[in-house]
Amino acid sequence: MRLSRFLEEKLGALYRAGGRIVGGVYLGKGQEAFAAAMGVQLRMGQDIYGPLIRDQAGRLAFGEPVIETLRTYLGAATGPMKGRDGNIHRGRPRDGYMAMISHLGSLLSVVAGALFARRLKGTLGDSIGATSVGDGATSTGAFHEGMNLAAVEKLPLIVSIANNQYAYSTPNTRQYACENLVDRAKGYGVHGEHVDATDLVSCLTAFRGAAARAKAGEGPQIVVGTLLRLAGHGEHDDASYIPDRKRHTHEARDCIDVAAKFAVQQGWVTEEELVRQMEGIRRLVDQTVAKVSKEPVPDPFKENWQALSTSELVEGQNAS
Amino acid sequence: MSGSITYLEAIREAQYDALRNDPAVFLYGQDINTFGGAFKATKNLGKEFPGRVFDSPISEDAMVGLAIGAAIEGARPIVEMQFADFSSIGFNQIVNQAATLYWRTETHCPVTIRLPSGGTAGSGPFHSQSMEAIYAHYPGLVIVTPATVEDAYWMLLDSVALNDPVIYCEHKFLYYHLKSESTGERSLPIGKARIARPGRHATVVTYSAMVHDAIRAAEELQLDGYQIEVVDLRSVKPMDTDTILGSVARTGRLLAVGEAFPWGGVTAEVISRVASEGFHLLDAPPMRLNAKDTPIPYHPNLWKAHRPTVSSIAGALRSLLRY
Ligand SMILES: Cc1ncc(C[n+]2csc(CCOP(=O)(O)OP(=O)(O)O)c2C)c(N)n1
Ligand SMILES: [Mg+2]
Numbered sequence: 001m002r003l004s005r006f007l008e009e010k011l012g013a014l015y016r017a018g019g020r021i022v023g024g025v026y027l028g029k030g031q032e033a034f035a036a037a038m039g040v041q042l043r044m045g046q047d048i049y050g051p052l053i054r055d056q057a058g059r060l061a062f063g064e065p066v067i068e069t070l071r072t073y074l075g076a077a078t079g080p081m082k083g084r085d086g087n088i089h090r091g092r093p094r095d096g097y098m099a100m101i102s103h104l105g106s107l108l109s110v111v112a113g114a115l116f117a118r119r120l121k122g123t124l125g126d127s128i129g130a131t132s133v134g135d136g137a138t139s140t141g142a143f144h145e146g147m148n149l150a151a152v153e154k155l156p157l158i159v160s161i162a163n164n165q166y167a168y169s170t171p172n173t174r175q176y177a178c179e180n181l182v183d184r185a186k187g188y189g190v191h192g193e194h195v196d197a198t199d200l201v202s203c204l205t206a207f208r209g210a211a212a213r214a215k216a217g218e219g220p221q222i223v224v225g226t227l228l229r230l231a232g233h234g235e236h237d238d239a240s241y242i243p244d245r246k247r248h249t250h251e252a253r254d255c256i257d258v259a260a261k262f263a264v265q266q267g268w269v270t271e272e273e274l275v276r277q278m279e280g281i282r283r284l285v286d287q288t289v290a291k292v293s294k295e296p297v298p299d300p301f302k303e304n305w306q307a308l309s310t311s312e313l314v315e316g317q318n319a320s
Numbered sequence: 321m322s323g324s325i326t327y328l329e330a331i332r333e334a335q336y337d338a339l340r341n342d343p344a345v346f347l348y349g350q351d352i353n354t355f356g357g358a359f360k361a362t363k364n365l366g367k368e369f370p371g372r373v374f375d376s377p378i379s380e381d382a383m384v385g386l387a388i389g390a391a392i393e394g395a396r397p398i399v400e401m402q403f404a405d406f407s408s409i410g411f412n413q414i415v416n417q418a419a420t421l422y423w424r425t426e427t428h429c430p431v432t433i434r435l436p437s438g439g440t441a442g443s444g445p446f447h448s449q450s451m452e453a454i455y456a457h458y459p460g461l462v463i464v465t466p467a468t469v470e471d472a473y474w475m476l477l478d479s480v481a482l483n484d485p486v487i488y489c490e491h492k493f494l495y496y497h498l499k500s501e502s503t504g505e506r507s508l509p510i511g512k513a514r515i516a517r518p519g520r521h522a523t524v525v526t527y528s529a530m531v532h533d534a535i536r537a538a539e540e541l542q543l544d545g546y547q548i549e550v551v552d553l554r555s556v557k558p559m560d561t562d563t564i565l566g567s568v569a570r571t572g573r574l575l576a577v578g579e580a581f582p583w584g585g586v587t588a589e590v591i592s593r594v595a596s597e598g599f600h601l602l603d604a605p606p607m608r609l610n611a612k613d614t615p616i617p618y619h620p621n622l623w624k625a626h627r628p629t630v631s632s633i634a635g636a637l638r639s640l641l642r643y
Contacts, residue, residue: 021442022441022620023442024442081618083619084618084622085618086444087618089444089618101446102403102405103405103406103409104378139379140380141382167351168351168355169351169375170350175377241354298622300624300625306614315583315613
């Protein structure tokens with residue numbers, strides 16, 4: 001969680017410094033506990049993960065190395081996306097790590113499809129899939145269709161809904177009319193839970209339970225977490241539309257502070273250890289930024305401009 | 321270019337005037353009310369016209385459906401897609417519901433759908449698309465692609481006044497980069513192309529932001545003594561074949577330029593019309609220049625090589641003139 005926060009702060013700084021990151025930077029500040037709690041349920045290489053905008057902490061928990069984030073944001077030719085796509089639009093689908101497109105809700109059915117195929121092949125075992133959306137993405141047809149389809153197919157899929165109360169500037173009141181998004185679970189015929197997403201322990205309990213039920217054949221699991229987006233929609237956005245009073249509510253608590261305080265109280269970790277850990281985090285991120293900065297960027301003359309894997313079928317100007 | 325009104329402000333102005341002039345107009349789209357839209361094309365309109373500017377849920381299919389239903393009841397909605405790319409989610413409602421309504425039922429469908437279109441550096445495959453050709457393929461839609469501040473303003477007002485569904489493709493790169501003294505006078509109607517720069521050695525037919533790149537390429541060739549005519553299509557459907565043929569009759573050479581993907585599309589349509597109706601006018605095989613046949617890349621190095629540029633347009637013109 002703290003690595004995620006520090007890494008994202010670094011991305012924000014690189015973006016604001018100008019030149020280094022072109023396009024946008026989208027942070028998961030405040031959503032680390034909820035995202036990480038899902039990520040740690042998953043086993044890289046065995047489970048299928050389809051993260052979205054605010055899942056940096058989940059990606060790290062799933063096992064994505066820090067360098068993949070930086071290579072993608074900095075557009076390095078060495079990265080998983082080779083500079084073809086950027087920022088949060090990254091993954092390694094062949095390793096069960098899906099690369100989101102921007103169109104919200106679109107990944108849910110894709111993760112479902114991967115699970116479906118494994119079941120067909122007889123290789124599903126106790127693998128599960130997990131994907132996330134925000135409150136806004138629940139308004140898409142793709143979310144509804146995917147959710148219903150996964151329920152009909154009774155797939156072992158966890159769907160997390162991070163209700164951070166805003167979709168860009170749009171508040172919940174203009175997004176949905178049910179009382180709590182978890183009410184939708186009943187309509188889809190799936191199990192749903194609602195947690196305080198600022199509390200790591202509640203998040204871990206909820207996702208652990210969801211994973212166990214999915215593995216036990218109980219079908220899709222919805223976990224709704226309530227929190228507040230503690231950053232702008234992207235680093236270009238000051239989020240001035242979020243009223244001040246919201247920033248002083250329970251939902252606006254910083255999940256990292258809450259978790260750190262709890263861990264110290266329980267005697268799991270000391271303040272000194274936390275400080276030392278932070279030094280390690282800083283070193284790792286800084287060294288990785290330095291390393292990636294020296295890596296090659298894509299060269300249009302060396303680029304393979306082929307959108308098809310079947311080279312013989314690539315036409316005209318793009319054929320090599 | 322100097323001036324006091326940007327392309328983006330012209331779009332806002334047009335919506336302001338549409339709302340003021342006709343109580344049947346309302347705006348529907350994501351984050352467009354208090355926030356004023358992702359690009360601020362509706363800044364303050366919610367305050368100035370209470371109850372007529374609505375934040376929609378993230379539901380493009382339903383947003384277009386709602387607009388069609390409202391239009392049937394006599395409203396004249398303007399729908400803002402946050403990015404053209406997301407209109408693919410509303411595709412079914414646009415091409416099957418809106419586009420067929422009049423033909424099937426003789427019911428008017430005065431819906432305007434605004435698509436923030438085209439590439440900007442770092443925007444990647446899903447925030448950069450130009451979708452005019454895909455909509456133009458369907459009967460029953462009008463597709464406009466304004467390239468100037470004046471057209472951005474007047475063509476949006478004209479779109480709202482039309483009793484047919486209009487896909488209004490506004491180019492994101494022009495939003496802040498293009499300025500003019502004022503929105504000017506109403507000049508040409510939708511369906512008429514414009515000679516953006518007169519010439520006699522070759523014709524470039526293009527539209528939207530590429531008009532400006534083509535003009536700069538023409539300026540470059542002028543240094544070598546060539547007069548290049550640039551035709552701005554303004555609306556890609558209907559396409560003003562007469563103006564295109566008239567220009568090719570003067571120059572004998574044609575280059576069609578578009579920022580969209582190369583398969584089919586607007587440039588192919590231009591070439592096919594000239595080849596079939598004006599073959600005798602041509603002194604050289606007609607040429608076309610488009611983006612590459614891959615998704616639109618994120619990294620600026622790749623992005624710049626993916627799309628036509630001033631220098632690639634100039635290069636294409638040189639080989640066209642050498643023929
Ligand atoms: C289909 C579609 N429409 C519009 C957008 C533009 N868009 C990107 S993020 C966003 C808001 C998303 O809100 P939410 O789902 O609540 O996620 P959050 O950003 O709050 O994490 C919008 C409207 C999009 N990506 N996809
Ligand atoms: Mg949200």
